[in-house]
Amino acid sequence: MSDTFLDTARRVIRAEADALGTLAEGLTDTFGDAINLLLNAKGRVIITGIGKSGHIARKIAATLASTGTPAQFVHPAEASHGDLGMITSADVVLAISNSGEAPELANLIVYSRRFDIPLLGITSVAGSSLGRECDVVLLLPRLGEACGTGVVPTTSTTMTLAMGDALAVALMEHRAFTPENFRAFHPGGKLGAQLSRVSDLMHTGDQLPLIAPSTPMSDALIEISRKGFGVVGIKDASGHLAGIITDGDLRRHMDGLLSLTAADVMTASPVTIAPGALAQKAVAMMQDREITSLFVMDPAGQPTPLGLIRIHDCLRVGLG
Template sequence: MLEKHRVGDAALESALRTVRIEQEALTTLAAAMGESLLGEAFKQTVAAITATSGRLIVSGMGKSGIIGRKIAATMTSTGTPSLFIHPGEASHGDLGMITGDDIVLAITWSGETTELGDLIAYCHRFGIKLVVATARPESTAGRAAHICLVLPHVREACPNELAPTSSTTLQTVLGDALAIALIEQRGFSKSDFLTFHPGGQLGSQLISVQQLMGKDDKIPTVRLGASLMDATFEMSHKRYGSTAVLDGSGNLVGAFTDGDLRRSLATQQNLHDPIEAHMSHHPLSVAPTTLSTEALRIMNANAVTVLFVCEGSRLVGALHMHDLLRAGVV
């Protein structure tokens, strides 16, 4: 048991050491980006990708290739059309996927990745802009680049200084930095994000209230002057457990809930009383463009299960907690 405890302690110490080494690598990257060489190249890369009418083609071999696939996926999902091309496959026909309107990002830590040779030659032959991310600007790939993103030399977390660890972390974070800079450059919004992420929980969190709310005759409503009985019937016939109270112009002026009904019956109120005497005069409402997650936050903060949806003061919909549940927001 003592031996197992010691092994566990050693594993934890190793993990903490790895995290600290990679933290130091990221600190080094941040410092390098603040300097003229990498910082200027980064700005040129963002400008070049923004100006490109085609796609961002990402390529890399081995671990750099895996990072490249991630970068391409992030770019594509955030408004920068992107495609990963394996350098080996590029030499056997996939170079035909690259057009003169595209820009290429080649990732190679050493700058001497043999498999990238044909891709680099193709870019120069057809005048395709080539960006290279490497730790060795004097390398073959570094010298061939139109823009060279020079990554700082960092210590690998691997005790043998062999397995790519800190270096691939830098490549990943550089890719993220490019993607975020491009999001901000293009003004890529939450609604744009939803266009590319309609599925899963992420998609549901970006759905607007307008896409989930009940409309038209599904909304429980009564007009000012209706009786307590009228409001009770309307609330009972529809699924929201409450009814909106509208003025003659269709503006939301009140709400009557099953809780209000119980309180009215407990005090033996006349069912022919006007609804104005029993409704809540300041009902919660949201705009149709409100995100579903924000609607959920409002419901939780106010301990309610229904929100009315208004454009200005005019009622256009009703949203129940169950609508959010069905959409997977909760």
């Protein structure tokens, strides 16, 4: 039985992979027309579909919205009962139906034609009701479903999903959408953590442990304990970060420690990081050098430390 299940899984996956290859090879300049239609929208992309197409439509809407193209899913049945009011003349409608004949789409299609709202369709039948009414049609190859019976949406939904991803990425690249833009829409979870900047996690202002080079080590120890970071920065008369004192420095100078000054104990020219760097880079630097903190410095040359980031701050948000 196990072999039979594996055979089925491989057959389905290969069928869908082959379909995606056929879809890619069959794309024409119409895809560019679709992108231009979406780029010219002054409002949102309204995405609709029923059944399995509706589930795919929701995912496409979410992908577009998270990559810089305002988008919203509107259920076609709810549209017929008042939700048509969500769609404005500044929007573009993207309607999805493999057959192009889903009756639930009828009122929404009529509404888009009545109010001159651009209509983009994804279907496998150019001559269908949807295909005939669209301003631009993205045609899916008419291939059998991977279920083998031709009745369960499998291959067709995979191709539709891929087409939606292709639209989203093409729009994203045209707009030069950056990881920082992406993070703005993904502040939570692992994605948000991976794209966090040092400036998002660093400690600033009065929290910073900073002393002068001439500070007696007795006072330096008080500052280390008071700020609670296990380190202290040494700032010279001009405001530059001259050095840093860590637990390791303390251990190396235990003999007569209290008779020394901060300048005697510090490690000069410490490793620092810029506030705009990814926090993941800070983690890598700390792990590579086996340290737990980095002072944050302005790459433009501002001498005074802007902040301090610790490995604990990065671990707290899921990095490391």
